[in-house]
Amino acid sequence: MGVIEVQAPGLLTTVQDLGREGFGPQGVSPSGAADPVALRVGNRLVGNAEGAAGLEMTLLGGRFVFWDEAVFALTGSDFGATLDGAPISSWGSRQAKPRQTLRAGPTHSGARCYLCVQGGIEVKEFLGSASTHLLSGLGGHEGRALRAGDLLKMGPAKGSFRARRVSGKAWERLAPRKVLRVTPGPQSDWFGESAQKIFYEGTYRVAEESNRMGIRLQGASIPLRAGGEMISEGVTLGAVQVPEGGLPIILFVEQQTTGGYPKIANVISADFHSLGQLRPRDEIRFELVNLTTARGLLVEQDKLLASTDLIVAG
Amino acid sequence: MDTAADESTRFQFAGDQSLLVYFGHQITLEANEKVRRLLRLLELEPVAGVRNLHPAYCSLLIKFDALRMEHDELKAILRRYLKRLDEVKLPEPRRVEIPVCYGSEFGPDLAEVSKLHGMTEKQTIELHASVEYLVYFLGFVPGFAYLGDLPKDLVTPRLASPRKRVPAGSVGVAGNQTGVYPFATPGGWRLLGRTPVKMFRAENDGLSLLSIGDRVRLTPISRERFAALEKTWA
Numbered sequence: 001m002g003v004i005e006v007q008a009p010g011l012l013t014t015v016q017d018l019g020r021e022g023f024g025p026q027g028v029s030p031s032g033a034a035d036p037v038a039l040r041v042g043n044r045l046v047g048n049a050e051g052a053a054g055l056e057m058t059l060l061g062g063r064f065v066f067w068d069e070a071v072f073a074l075t076g077s078d079f080g081a082t083l084d085g086a087p088i089s090s091w092g093s094r095q096a097k098p099r100q101t102l103r104a105g106p107t108h109s110g111a112r113c114y115l116c117v118q119g120g121i122e123v124k125e126f127l128g129s130a131s132t133h134l135l136s137g138l139g140g141h142e143g144r145a146l147r148a149g150d151l152l153k154m155g156p157a158k159g160s161f162r163a164r165r166v167s168g169k170a171w172e173r174l175a176p177r178k179v180l181r182v183t184p185g186p187q188s189d190w191f192g193e194s195a196q197k198i199f200y201e202g203t204y205r206v207a208e209e210s211n212r213m214g215i216r217l218q219g220a221s222i223p224l225r226a227g228g229e230m231i232s233e234g235v236t237l238g239a240v241q242v243p244e245g246g247l248p249i250i251l252f253v254e255q256q257t258t259g260g261y262p263k264i265a266n267v268i269s270a271d272f273h274s275l276g277q278l279r280p281r282d283e284i285r286f287e288l289v290n291l292t293t294a295r296g297l298l299v300e301q302d303k304l305l306a307s308t309d310l311i312v313a314g
Numbered sequence: 315m316d317t318a319a320d321e322s323t324r325f326q327f328a329g330d331q332s333l334l335v336y337f338g339h340q341i342t343l344e345a346n347e348k349v350r351r352l353l354r355l356l357e358l359e360p361v362a363g364v365r366n367l368h369p370a371y372c373s374l375l376i377k378f379d380a381l382r383m384e385h386d387e388l389k390a391i392l393r394r395y396l397k398r399l400d401e402v403k404l405p406e407p408r409r410v411e412i413p414v415c416y417g418s419e420f421g422p423d424l425a426e427v428s429k430l431h432g433m434t435e436k437q438t439i440e441l442h443a444s445v446e447y448l449v450y451f452l453g454f455v456p457g458f459a460y461l462g463d464l465p466k467d468l469v470t471p472r473l474a475s476p477r478k479r480v481p482a483g484s485v486g487v488a489g490n491q492t493g494v495y496p497f498a499t500p501g502g503w504r505l506l507g508r509t510p511v512k513m514f515r516a517e518n519d520g521l522s523l524l525s526i527g528d529r530v531r532l533t534p535i536s537r538e539r540f541a542a543l544e545k546t547w548a
Contacts (some may be wrong), residue, residue: 020379021365021366022365022366022367022370023366023456023521024366024367024369024375024377025353025357025367025368025369025451025452025525025526026452026456026457026514026521026525027452027453027454027455027456027457027458027522028520028521032367070401116470126516127521133456134517135455135497135499136456136496136497136514137497137516138453138456138516145515183327183329183330185328185329186326186327186328186334231339231341231370231371231372231373232370232371232453232460233334233336233339233368233370233371233372233373233375234328234332234334234367234368234369234370234373234375234453235368235375236328236329236331236332236366236368236375236377237491238329239328239329256453256454256455257368257452257453257454257455258368258370258451258453258454259453259454263328265328266328266329266332267329268329268330269330269380270333291327291330291385294330294380295330295380295384298330298381299381302381304415
């Protein structure tokens with residue numbers, strides 16, 4: 001059993017897996033990796049089951065010391081990482097010797113970078129998942145973001161190492177998008193033609209106060225058709241709700257489980273990982289697709305993630 | 315939208331892996347009971363591919379694995395379930411008492427709410443603690459129970475601008491609902507008091523103190539009692 005010492009946690013680093021489903025009736029949202037594609041690929045690179053727990057770093061990475069030999073991979077955005085000072089590239093597996101220091105800096109691309117280790121990060125599971133739920137202080141490592149001095153346990157490693165990386169073609173196909181594809185939301189008919197035009201033709205900017213609960217957008221305000229009275233109802237990841245004031249909020253991994261604002265659209269599942277790479281001030285647009293297209297894209301993405309072409313030697 | 319079982323029951327797709335079932339468009343006990351019946355049936359006889367359930371006042375959102383099933387397949391299964399709602403036996407409601415210390419820093423809006431309704435603070439407290447509430451559903455954050463209905467004379471609009479941080483245990487009112495904040499979160503409900511009871515316990519996966527369908531009474535307690543109880547819950 002190996003140990004990783006957190007020397008500097010970075011801006012916001014948490015333990016995440018693919019989340020906990022099934023606890024909506026208790027008001028518990030799934031949480032989980034903001035970019036699940038990056039986590040899944042990272043796990044495959046080190047030979048884990050794709051849902052093993054890893055570390056999610058946000059905007060600015062941390063400094064970690066491997067006390068023991070480890071096999072690891074960085075995926076997601078490029079945080080300019082080094083191992084004992086030597087630059088290392090993302091999206092490939094590496095081996096660390098005991099006492100080597102992994103350092104990740106400020107992002108060079110999107111919002112999040114993942115550190116996956118062979119054997120996974122071991123924490124006490126809460127409701128069947130290792131994911132940290134920050135708002136309620138549950139799950140992950142003591143229910144909170146990592147701090148300097150934290151010691152994390154790695155699960156048993158297989159003891160085998162083969163240098164592997166993601167194929168260039170797969171990497172391109174999995175690249176996060178700034179044009180988010182959406183299906184109509186359950187209240188899309190509450191928004192008139194001019195409101196729809198504003199939403200689909202406008203460019204929105206990700207606001208600073210965005211977090212794992214919701215991505216707040218700035219841009220043209222969307223007028224609501226008068227008269228409708230909204231009764232709170234269940235909501236899920238990717239719902240684009242329009243509160244009073246007309247600036248949309250995309251519900252994110254640590255979302256509330258019910259909400260009382262009308263939803264104009266819903267980001268498609270195949271683009272969820274793109275949400276996880278949005279940084280404050282990024283500019284995004286929305287593109288309407290139908291359910292058949294949405295499902296087709298999800299099937300295609302899942303096939304790619306499960307395929308043997310995803311990962312190559314090297 | 316399309317009809318599910320009868321005129322008032324409708325399906326609406328919410329996303330590429332979620333479907334809403336609406337039982338009318340009004341908050342009524344009858345509609346909420348249908349929500350609880352369908353939830354119960356889906357818990358007793360789970361549908362393969364369904365991943366999560368989000369009950370609310372008069373709707374149930376069903377999240378499913380889009381790689382395993384399509385909306386139309388789920389709808390066909392649900393139509394069969396909906397036909398059987400009347401035969402679903404709901405569990406006997408649990409009766410839960412929650413001690414609340416009203417006013418002062420625990421209930422910073424007690425004075426204003428009382429003033430709004432032309433009552434003394436004492437009358438507001440008595441009225442708020444006078445009825446048995448139904449847990450319509452849990453939502454927003456883990457363990458947050460939407461309790462209703464408030465006595466008519468206490469129906470109060472939420473704050474125009476929400477507080478950035480409401481302390482855990484705060485008891486608030488909004489519209490004809492009341493509820494307890496399980497965690498320190500932002501919130502727009504008007505705060506009347508606070509409970510020392512932990513609404514959501516993670517330690518033993520014991521989860522939420524309240525469940526959908528429970529009946530709840532709020533009992534006014536003194537500051538001394540609050541302090542004593544807080545110790546036992548710590």
